[in-house]
Amino acid sequence: MVDNVAAYRLSDVFSALADPTRRDMVARLAVGDATVTELAEPYDVTVQAVSKHLRVLEDAGLVSRTRDAQRRPVHLEAEVFDLMTKWIERYRRLAAQRYTKLDTVLETMSESGKEEST
Amino acid sequence: MTTKTNETQIIVDPDVPLVRIIREFDASPEKVFRAHTDPDLFKQWNGPDGYETDIETFDCRTGGSWRYKSSGQGWEGWFRGSFHEIRPNSVIIQTFNYEDIPDAVALERIEFEDLGNGRTRLTSTSLVDSFEGRDSFVASGMEVGVIEGYQRLDGILAAN
Numbered sequence: 048m049v050d051n052v053a054a055y056r057l058s059d060v061f062s063a064l065a066d067p068t069r070r071d072m073v074a075r076l077a078v079g080d081a082t083v084t085e086l087a088e089p090y091d092v093t094v095q096a097v098s099k100h101l102r103v104l105e106d107a108g109l110v111s112r113t114r115d116a117q118r119r120p121v122h123l124e125a126e127v128f129d130l131m132t133k134w135i136e137r138y139r140r141l142a143a144q145r146y147t148k149l150d151t152v153l154e155t156m157s158e159s160g161k162e163e164s165t
Numbered sequence: 166m167t168t169k170t171n172e173t174q175i176i177v178d179p180d181v182p183l184v185r186i187i188r189e190f191d192a193s194p195e196k197v198f199r200a201h202t203d204p205d206l207f208k209q210w211n212g213p214d215g216y217e218t219d220i221e222t223f224d225c226r227t228g229g230s231w232r233y234k235s236s237g238q239g240w241e242g243w244f245r246g247s248f249h250e251i252r253p254n255s256v257i258i259q260t261f262n263y264e265d266i267p268d269a270v271a272l273e274r275i276e277f278e279d280l281g282n283g284r285t286r287l288t289s290t291s292l293v294d295s296f297e298g299r300d301s302f303v304a305s306g307m308e309v310g311v312i313e314g315y316q317r318l319d320g321i322l323a324a325n
Contacts, residue, residue, distance in 0.1 A: 062296055067179060135177055141213040142186045143173035148210035152200050153192040
């Protein structure tokens, strides 16, 4: 089932972003690529712990690391991130459409009781 | 009366598999509640643009049930659920299910909050039993183009 597989992966993206440290790392990577050491700097955790967080982000497809370079900078895969944001926005928009229609219905209603038949 | 458009806010909770939608209305809680519980009013606004609602059952009382067909853009599907708790002008607790996926049942809590001056804040919370379920719920949003979206995500993820 193609769509199920995709849905589970989307879920990886969501759960990868559930952690506040990982969200913060993503926010910083949105500004530009950074090495693991650079990413570890502001946190009171080991480089190993940061590497573990990075692996979760990598498995979810949110970040990638260049294999060849010595520094191996971490790069944010903005497209995956944008897609998730887009899906949430689309869901929001559908709800908004529904409630705009509700606004219209509310305008036709009397304050209490029977509606006039249309 | 309406001087500004009321924003629809969405919260996708990172810790609990729920989606919350918040929206304010220029109408009393009584009216907003009635628009949810009267089937003739409900069918006029339910569903996104371009989709019609045909109600089969709408027994809106504590312990009652509902079932309707949604159709539009060459697609149709049945939805049903139970009205678990109906508290006038205050709360509706119900289940929500798309019949093609019978195991995926969302628990919905709709709260009507009186803001005074004829305004109401509506908070609709959908809780499902797994993050996978919640996320596919958000990803699909009952739209026909969903498969296309999944395929696109597949492509992007495969490239990584």
